[in-house]
Amino acid sequence: MNEFSAFRQRIDKSIIIKAQSGDRRALKSIYETFFTASFKLVYRITTSKSASEDIVQNGFIKVLTNIAAFKHNGSFAGWLRQIMVNEALGYLRKHKKFTVELELNPQTNEERQSQLQSLDVANNTVFDQPWWEACNDLFVLMKDLSVGARTVLILHEIEGYSHKEIGAFLDKTESFSKQVLARTMLKLREQVTREEARNASNS
Structure with a gap:
């Protein structure tokens, strides 16, 4: 990701590890750290604020549900961002709004x-x-x-x-x-x- 991406935030590895064990505070910290970046990305793609809110919420459900699968061999922000991109594109395809x-x-x-x-x-x-x-x-x-x-x-x-x-x-x-x-x-x-x-x- 480059300097214009909103996903430049860093989160301590210890927080991710705690989140993987189900720690609620750690999970909340991840949500609060990356919510704004996720919303900006999804909104830029969909241009719909209401849809973006739903997409981001669904994305975070997937993030928190699958966080145990994160292997720490890459950027956590990049892993989370990829989930958000897939959720946004899935929404566009579902509503037949996507064409290149x-x-x-x-x-x-x-x-x-x-x-x-x-x-x-x-x-x-x-x-x-x-x-x-x-x-x-x-x-x-x-x-x-x-x-x-x-x-x-x-x-x-x-x-x-x-x-x-x-x-x-x-x-x-x-x-x-x-x-x-x-x-x-x-x-x-x-x-x-x-x-x-x-x-x-x-x-």
Whole structure:
């Protein structure tokens, strides 16, 4: 996960061990430590506050029910975060709100294909400024993206998941995730360019 993820909190290993033995205070500490981060992640994916509340609660039930299975050979925050991502995606699939195919229209014209090939997705050079420098504005821009495109963007750019990991989440290939992100970045760049031109004409 990168610096923009809300899952940067650390929790002492002793608390996790106590929680694994059923200690209520330890379980409560885990809930309080990661609730806000979990809600932010789920809300960014679903854009529904009421749904996010239910999803996070269900996610924590799974976390606390399965915490004994955590092997301490990786990040606990990462383990918990993966459960929340799966819960959010499960909700979208259940309510038939999830699609990424719209971002892979085979009718894309040659000019757009050329632009896609020029994008350096791995190094986030879609914009001249750092990608998340104006984070709040970017979330406004994302409101017009499909659920799938927004999800790929959030998981890769904010949460730091690899394309291989995202492909696994979506039951797709690593290449598919890369293509979705590239097209999504291009769409946002074009939108920013239009807004900048509009603002310049009004000044």
